[in-house]
Amino acid sequence: MSKKVFLCDDEMPTSWYNVAPDIPNGLQPPLDPETMQPMAPEKLAAIFPMGLLEQEMSPDRHIPIPEEVLEIYKIWRPSPLVRAFKLEQALGTKAKIFFKNEGVSPVGSHKPNSAVAQAYFNMREGVKRLATETGAGQWGSALAMATSMFGLKCKVYMVRVSYDQKPYRKSVMQTFGAEIVPSPSQYTNYGRSVLEQDPDNNGSLGIAISEALEDAVTSENTNYALGSVLNHVILHQTIIGLEAKKQMEIAGESPDVIVGCCGGGSNFAGLAVPFIPDKLEGKNIRLVGVEPASCPTMTEGKFAYDSGDTAGMTPLLQMHTLGHDFMPPGIHAGGLRYHGMAPIVSALVRENLVEPVNVHQLECFEAGVLFAKTEGIIPAPETCHAIRGAIVEATQNLNEPKTILFNFSGHGLIDMAAYDSYFAGELHNYSLPTEQIAESLANLPKVG
Amino acid sequence: MSKKVFLCDDEMPTSWYNVAPDIPNGLQPPLDPETMQPMAPEKLAAIFPMGLLEQEMSPDRHIPIPEEVLEIYKIWRPSPLVRAFKLEQALGTKAKIFFKNEGVSPVGSHKPNSAVAQAYFNMREGVKRLATETGAGQWGSALAMATSMFGLKCKVYMVRVSYDQKPYRKSVMQTFGAEIVPSPSQYTNYGRSVLEQDPDNNGSLGIAISEALEDAVTSENTNYALGSVLNHVILHQTIIGLEAKKQMEIAGESPDVIVGCCGGGSNFAGLAVPFIPDKLEGKNIRLVGVEPASCPTMTEGKFAYDSGDTAGMTPLLQMHTLGHDFMPPGIHAGGLRYHGMAPIVSALVRENLVEPVNVHQLECFEAGVLFAKTEGIIPAPETCHAIRGAIVEATQNLNEPKTILFNFSGHGLIDMAAYDSYFAGELHNYSLPTEQIAESLANLPKVG
Numbered sequence: 001m002s003k004k005v006f007l008c009d010d011e012m013p014t015s016w017y018n019v020a021p022d023i024p025n026g027l028q029p030p031l032d033p034e035t036m037q038p039m040a041p042e043k044l045a046a047i048f049p050m051g052l053l054e055q056e057m058s059p060d061r062h063i064p065i066p067e068e069v070l071e072i073y074k075i076w077r078p079s080p081l082v083r084a085f086k087l088e089q090a091l092g093t094k095a096k097i098f099f100k101n102e103g104v105s106p107v108g109s110h111k112p113n114s115a116v117a118q119a120y121f122n123m124r125e126g127v128k129r130l131a132t133e134t135g136a137g138q139w140g141s142a143l144a145m146a147t148s149m150f151g152l153k154c155k156v157y158m159v160r161v162s163y164d165q166k167p168y169r170k171s172v173m174q175t176f177g178a179e180i181v182p183s184p185s186q187y188t189n190y191g192r193s194v195l196e197q198d199p200d201n202n203g204s205l206g207i208a209i210s211e212a213l214e215d216a217v218t219s220e221n222t223n224y225a226l227g228s229v230l231n232h233v234i235l236h237q238t239i240i241g242l243e244a245k246k247q248m249e250i251a252g253e254s255p256d257v258i259v260g261c262c263g264g265g266s267n268f269a270g271l272a273v274p275f276i277p278d279k280l281e282g283k284n285i286r287l288v289g290v291e292p293a294s295c296p297t298m299t300e301g302k303f304a305y306d307s308g309d310t311a312g313m314t315p316l317l318q319m320h321t322l323g324h325d326f327m328p329p330g331i332h333a334g335g336l337r338y339h340g341m342a343p344i345v346s347a348l349v350r351e352n353l354v355e356p357v358n359v360h361q362l363e364c365f366e367a368g369v370l371f372a373k374t375e376g377i378i379p380a381p382e383t384c385h386a387i388r389g390a391i392v393e394a395t396q397n398l399n400e401p402k403t404i405l406f407n408f409s410g411h412g413l414i415d416m417a418a419y420d421s422y423f424a425g426e427l428h429n430y431s432l433p434t435e436q437i438a439e440s441l442a443n444l445p446k447v448g
Numbered sequence: 449m450s451k452k453v454f455l456c457d458d459e460m461p462t463s464w465y466n467v468a469p470d471i472p473n474g475l476q477p478p479l480d481p482e483t484m485q486p487m488a489p490e491k492l493a494a495i496f497p498m499g500l501l502e503q504e505m506s507p508d509r510h511i512p513i514p515e516e517v518l519e520i521y522k523i524w525r526p527s528p529l530v531r532a533f534k535l536e537q538a539l540g541t542k543a544k545i546f547f548k549n550e551g552v553s554p555v556g557s558h559k560p561n562s563a564v565a566q567a568y569f570n571m572r573e574g575v576k577r578l579a580t581e582t583g584a585g586q587w588g589s590a591l592a593m594a595t596s597m598f599g600l601k602c603k604v605y606m607v608r609v610s611y612d613q614k615p616y617r618k619s620v621m622q623t624f625g626a627e628i629v630p631s632p633s634q635y636t637n638y639g640r641s642v643l644e645q646d647p648d649n650n651g652s653l654g655i656a657i658s659e660a661l662e663d664a665v666t667s668e669n670t671n672y673a674l675g676s677v678l679n680h681v682i683l684h685q686t687i688i689g690l691e692a693k694k695q696m697e698i699a700g701e702s703p704d705v706i707v708g709c710c711g712g713g714s715n716f717a718g719l720a721v722p723f724i725p726d727k728l729e730g731k732n733i734r735l736v737g738v739e740p741a742s743c744p745t746m747t748e749g750k751f752a753y754d755s756g757d758t759a760g761m762t763p764l765l766q767m768h769t770l771g772h773d774f775m776p777p778g779i780h781a782g783g784l785r786y787h788g789m790a791p792i793v794s795a796l797v798r799e800n801l802v803e804p805v806n807v808h809q810l811e812c813f814e815a816g817v818l819f820a821k822t823e824g825i826i827p828a829p830e831t832c833h834a835i836r837g838a839i840v841e842a843t844q845n846l847n848e849p850k851t852i853l854f855n856f857s858g859h860g861l862i863d864m865a866a867y868d869s870y871f872a873g874e875l876h877n878y879s880l881p882t883e884q885i886a887e888s889l890a891n892l893p894k895v896g
Contacts, residue, residue: 006457075451075824076552106824112824149822167864167868168864372623375597376596377523413861416615416619419619420615
C-alpha cells in the first residue's frame with residue numbers, strides 16, 4: 001500500500017456529522033448558573049450567532065458546510081492520511097499505524113476547522129468583532145487567521161504564562177491583525193479583580209474565558225468564540241474523521257483503534273465520532289482519548305454539572321471535570337490543561353463508547369522525538385500525547401496485526417521551547433495528590 | 449473553478465526533469481580552482497556520491513525518482529496548487545493568481561525535496577555522515593530531517609547571526625538528532641583562521657560552506673551536501689513545477705507568468721524550468737526570478753566564473769555573482785543572502801529565458817502581511833519576495849486577465865522575529881553603493 005491517501009477536492013465531505021442524536025441516553029442541556037434551569041437560547045444569543053446556536057442544539061445528523069467555509073477549507077483540506085511505516089519499523093510492531101495530518105493547516109493545527117466556521121457564521125449575522133481566549137496559542141492563531149479572512153476584528157485574551165513564554169505565537173496573531181493581551185488583564189472587571197488579589201497571577205484558561213466572555217457581553221457588536229468543548233466546535237471538527245473514513249476505505253483498511261489527545265476534546269472527537277455509527281452497528285472499533293496525567297479530567301474527574309470558566313459566567317455543562325478552580329501543574333502541553341471535557345466526549349465516556357487513558361509528559365516527548373526522527377514531522381506537545389497513546393496500542397502485543405489511526409492534531413514548529421526543556425532534562429512527570437482533586441471537586445456548583 | 453487542485457498519489461511525477469540539455473548554448477563545466485581546468489569527477493567524488501554526480505552532469509532529460517524517495521515525498525507531496533481568490537479581490541485585479549504551497553512539508557519549506565534525495569543517494573553508497581551549512585535554517589532543518597530518516601549523522605554549520613537569533617531553528621535540527629555549531633567555529637582550520645582575525649565575526653553562507661566542505665574532506669565517511677545552486681539540487685526541485693504543470697492543466701489554466709524568489713535559485717528553478725520546453729516551443733510564458741535589492745546577484749552582478757564559498761575551496765562555477773567575498777546587508781530573508789546564483793538559472797538569464805527583478809524588503813513584508821490576511825498563510829521572509837513579485841505582475845494593469853503562478857516556497861511560522869521587527873518599524877530598505885559591488889567583483893578569480 002502507498003504511503004499516503006489524499007482525497008481530491010471533489011471527494012471532500014460537504015456536510016459535518018452531528019453525533020448528538022446518536023449518543024445513547026443523550027446529552028443533558030446546559031443550565032443557567034443563575035437559575036439552575038435549562039439555559040434560555042435568547043441568553044446565549046447575546047454571545048453566539050444563531051447559526052452556531054442552531055448547530056449547538058441540532059437534532060440533525062448531517063449539517064451542510066457553507067460554500068464559503070468549504071472554499072477556505074480547501075486551502076489545506078482534505079488533509080493527508082499517512083501510514084507511519086518507519087515508525088512501525090522502529091517499534092518492531094506488526095500493527096499498522098495511520099495518522100491524519102492536521103498540521104498542514106495554515107497555522108499548523110486542527111483549530112482552523114472550527115475557527116473558519118465560527119468566523120463565517122458570525123460575519124453572516126453582522127457581528128463585527130470576536131473576543132476569545134487562548135492557552136497554548138493554537139486557537140488564538142486560528143481565530144486570528146479566520147477573522148482576518150472574513151474582515152472581523154479579533155481580541156485574544158492569552159493566558160499570561162503563554163503570553164510571556166511564547167512571543168512568536170503572539171507575532172502570528174498580530175500578523176493576522178488581532179489584538180492580544182495577557183490574561184488576567186486590566187481590560188475587564190474580572191481581570192482587574194484577579195490582579196488586585198495577585199498582581200503576579202500567571203493566568204489560566206478558566207480566567208481567560210471569563211475575561212473574553214465579559215468583553216463579549218459588554219462590548220458593541222462583539223460575540224464570543226470558544227475553541228473546544230462545545231457541541232458546535234466538535235461538529236466542525238468532524239470534517240477530520242469524515243475525511244479519514246473515506247481515506248481508510250480507499251486504503252482498503254478499517255481501524256481497530258482510534259486515538260487522539262484530549263484537552264477540551266475537539267480534535268479527538270473530530271476524528272473519532274464519525275466512527276460512532278459503525279460502533280453502534282456492532283463494528284469492533286475502540287476509541288481511545290489520551291489526556292495528561294497532570295490534568296486527568298476523564299480518568300480521575302467527576303461527571304457532573306460544572307462551570308466552563310473560573311468566574312462562573314458560562315452556562316453549567318454536564319461533563320467530566322476536575323472542578324472549575326482546578327489549577328493543573330505547568331506541563332508544556334498548554335492545550336491539554338483544562339479542567340473540563342466536552343459534554344459530547346464526556347457522555348461517550350459515560351456510555352463506555354470512549355476509553356479514557358492518561359499518560360505522563362516525559363514518555364510523550366520521547367514518543368514525539370521518535371516520531372520526528374522516523375516520520376520527519378515534529379509534533380506539538382499536545383499531539384505527542386496522541387502519539388504516545390498510539391505507541392502503547394502498537395506495542396502491547398507486537399505480533400498483533402491491529403490497525404491504529406491517530407490524529408496528528410498539529411506540528412510543533414512554533415513550540416520548540418518545550419523540546420529545548422525536554423532535551424535539557426528540565427521536565428519531569430507530575431503525580432497529582434488526590435487531595436488536590438478532591439478539594440477542587442468540593443467546589444462544584446450545587447445543581448437540582 | 450475550485451479553490452485548490454490536489455493531485456492524488458498516483459498522479460505524482462515519478463521522474464525529475466533535467467533542464468540542462470534544453471538550455472540553448474548549454475552550461476559550462478565547473479573548473480578546478482587549483483588548475484583552472486574542468487573539474488575532474490574523481491575530485492568531486494571525495495565529497496559527493498556518484499548517484500548525485502551523475503545527476504549533476506547528466507545529459508538525460510528525465511531522471512527517475514527512486515522508490516524510497518517517492519515514499520518519503522508522499523508524506524506531504526503532491527503539494528497543493530491554490531488559487532488566491534481573496535488576494536486577487538484585495539488587489540482589485542482581473543489577474544488570476546495561483547500559488548504552489550511548498551509550506552506543507554514537514555519543516556515548512558521546499559528544501560526537503562532535495563534533502564531527502566541527497567540523504568538517500570549518500571546512504572545508498574554507504575556514506576555515514578553529512579556536513580552542511582545553513583543560513584536562515586531552512587536547509588539545515590530539511591537535511592537534519594532527511595538524514596534522520598535514512599539513519600545518517602548530520603553536522604550543520606549555521607551562520608552565527610542566525611544561530612544566535614533563531615534558537616528554535618536550532619531546536620528543530622536537534623530534535624532530528626543533528627549536531628549544530630555556529631559558524632565560524634573552532635571545529636575547522638578555516639573557521640579558526642576567521643575567528644583569529646575577528647572573534648566577533650557574524651558569519652556568512654560563504655564561510656559556513658567553506659567550513660562544511662573542510663569537515664567533509666577531513667572527516668571519515670563524511671560527504672558534503674549543498675541546499676541550492678547545483679544542478680542536482682535544481683533537478684530534485686523540479687518536482688514542484690512538474691506537479692504544478694499537471695495541476696494547472698486540471699484547473700484548465702495556463703500560466704502567463706511564473707514567479708519565484710531567488711537566493712541560490714533552486715525553488716524558483718524548481719517551479720519554473722519544467723515550463724522551459726513549452727517556452728522553447730514558442731509558448732508565451734514569462735519566468736520572473738525575484739531577488740532582494742540588497743543582494744542583487746542577477747540584476748547587478750556579473751556573469752562569470754566564481755567560487756561558491758569564501759575560502760575558495762569549491763569548484764568555480766559560471767554564474768551570476770556579486771563576488772565571493774560580497775557581504776550583503778543584514779536583511780531578514782537570510783535564505784536570499786548569497787553572492788552567487790545557480791549556473792542553470794544564470795544561463796537561463798543569459799539566454800533571456802528568465803527575467804530577473806529585484807525588490808526592497810519593506811514592500812516584501814507588506815506583501816507578506818496582505819497575503820497572510822487574505823489567504824491565511826504567513827509566508828517566510830524569502831517567500832514574501834515571490835509574493836511581492838506576483839503582486840507587481842497582478843497590478844501593473846488591473847484589467848489585464850493574465851494568469852500568474854508563484855512558488856510559495858515556505859511558511860514563516862519559525863521566523864516570526866522578522867515580522868516583529870517589521871511591525872516595530874525597525875526594518876528599512878537598503879540601497880547598495882555601486883562601489884561595494886565593484887569592489888567585490890574586482891576579486892573574481894582569473895580564469896583562462
